[in-house]
Amino acid sequence: MMTYIKLISNENGFVTYEYGRDKDNMIGTITVEIANTDNVEFDYYKSSPIKKFCSSTGNAVTLIFRFISENNFPNEYVYAC
Numbered sequence: 124m125m126t127y128i129k130l131i132s133n134e135n136g137f138v139t140y141e142y143g144r145d146k147d148n149m150i151g152t153i154t155v156e157i158a159n160t161d162n163v164e165f166d167y168y169k170s171s172p173i174k175k176f177c178s179s180t181g182n183a184v185t186l187i188f189r190f191i192s193e194n195n196f197p198n199e200y201v202y203a204c
Contacts, residue, residue, distance in 0.1 A: 126182035126202045133196050142183035143171075151177055155187050 127146055129137040136157050137157045143149035156162035163184065167174045182202050190196050 124178060124182075124204050126179045126186070126204075128183050128186060128200050128202075130196055130198045138187065138189055138191065139142055139193070140183060140194060142179060144179055150177070153183055153187060155184075155191065157191055160191060 125145060126142060127144065127149075128140045128142040129146075131141050131152060133139075134204065137154055139152055139154040141149055141150075141152050142191075145159060148171075150173050151166060152168040154164040164174075165180065173179075182204070186200060186202055
């Protein structure tokens with residue numbers, strides 16, 4: 124299982140990443156408030172066959188929380204488990 128995430132924006136106290144199984148199969152975006160990680164928004168792409176929380180969503184959220192805690196926001200990241 125692989126999860127690919129790509130930084131869309133990091134501004135106004137929020138970070139947004141696009142994520143999916145790989146670059147060609149993106150599921151949607153996740154936006155997290157940096158100062159309050161309880162504030163999370165999920166947007167699933169209409170073109171994606173996956174429109175619910177899945178293992179890629181869980182992996183992406185975990186990675187974003189780690190990036191926030193480390194104050195390090197890579198432009199792209201691939202996670203394989």
